[in-house]
Amino acid sequence: MSGTSLDGVDAVLAELPAGGGLRVLAHAHLDFPGALRAELLALNHSGPDELHRAAMAGQELARCYAAAIQALGPLPPVRAVAAHGQTVRHRPEWGYTLQLLNPALLAELSGLNVVADLRSRDVAAGGQGAPLVPAFHRAVFGKAGVDIAVLNLGGMGNLSFLHGDGRTLGFDTGPANALLDAWAAHHLDLPFDDGGGWASGGTVQPALLRAFQAEPYFALPPPRSTGRDLFDWPWLQRQPLAGIDPRDVQATLSEFTAWSVADALKRHQPGAVELIVCGGGAFNADLLRRLQARLPGVVLVGSGDRGLPPMQVEAAAFAWLAAAFVRQQPGNLPGVTGARGPRVLGAMYPA
Structure with a gap:
């Protein structure tokens, strides 16, 4: 893969x-x-x-x-x-x-x-041709009678909703590592912001966050999927970034990713008690902290704790x-x- x-x-x-x-x-x-x-x-x-x-x-x-x-x-x-x-x-x-x-x-x-x-x-x-992993997530992580969600944080984020009654749903939540990595590469000359350490020292800019959230993709009903065709460097460059400290942009991108996941979960599986996280973003401590803050009633666990490393x-x-x-x-x-x-x-x- x-x-x-x-x-x-x-x-x-x-x-x-x-x-x-x-x-x-x-x-x-x-x-x-x-x-x-x-x-x-x-x-x-x-x-x-x-x-x-x-x-x-x-x-x-x-x-x-x-x-x-x-x-x-x-x-x-x-x-x-x-x-x-x-x-x-x-x-x-x-x-x-x-x-x-x-x-x-x-x-x-x-x-x-x-x-x-x-x-x-x-x-x-x-x-949509995507996501294809929810059926697998059901087979590996699903539990009867318990609402569980599985979050893959790759270049894009995608959620699988494993409802306790046997229903399985899922869709792409939006960008995850793709924009975070691109911004870090541009300003730090590093492939990624290790553990979200750079973002953790920045300050979220509310106006910029609202601009990110205004992307029409987030208003689309499922089934939906996305990729670099939409969320790429040119998309980021079109945002109102002028005069904002690069570290604050990184913090806002991290908050944006956390918001996109939490908003999707609250809308489509409000009864979820556990969120299993996999993919490279599972090692981004700053992103996970922001996500947990937006989902106070949900237990976040790495997929390794459920038998399959991220x-x-x-x-x-x-x-x-x-x-x-x-x-x-x-x-x-x-x-x-x-x-x-x-x-x-x-x-x-x-x-």
Whole structure:
């Protein structure tokens, strides 16, 4: 899995018995080479010779995925590799979502069956193609009779609402690490604000926060999903930033992310008693503190406290989706994505 944070590749070796359950046997993380990360970020927008550049980036990404598989160590017999690819355009309102990858090359390099293109069938059926992880969250974290939410803080934030009566809902809450990391990189020359330490020393600017909150996306009803097509550096540059200390902007961005999550939870699952946090943002102490302050009646816990470390959750989720493909079982939840019905997701590239 490589997500919108563009920090690198997470790989898990997961055992998924047909009767249910999950056991992660190994985990590996590889950072993206700087040039590849820059190119993937650039390909989120139109540019010169982008078809050729996208094809070359897809090949390089396949090599990174193959290296991540190798980093897992000696492998037992593997039924399939789930390969998400790198989202560079997500426009379900126009009928497409684009994840760069060369899955045929990955099958060649790894010698394993590769299941890729896991979002486009849901989009073809009228869905958002995202989020796809709520069904997995239900299988791993759900409890009968208890309202629990699962929050992934990657480049974007997304919530899964696991209602105690068995209903499962979910959608993207808005930006998370994408804007925080971009602002930190611009002003600190660092890939991210470690632990939110820089933001914690800033002061939230109410007028700027209101400007962020005025983005029309937040008024949309679910199903909804978003990405760097909307919340990117140009979006941030269009905000009223003039004269504001950069550290205060970072603090306001952190508060903005906390607000977007808390507002969604209060609107759509006010009975939630627990919020399980995963993704890179689970290590941002400043962001979690702000989130807890906005959700005083909800217990915040890291996914590791519920059996699956934060950086393994999304990779394990796509392994779960690949297992569903291999068994020809639907992987989407139409009530989450808005698709016309359940669909088997993905395409197989044989070893």
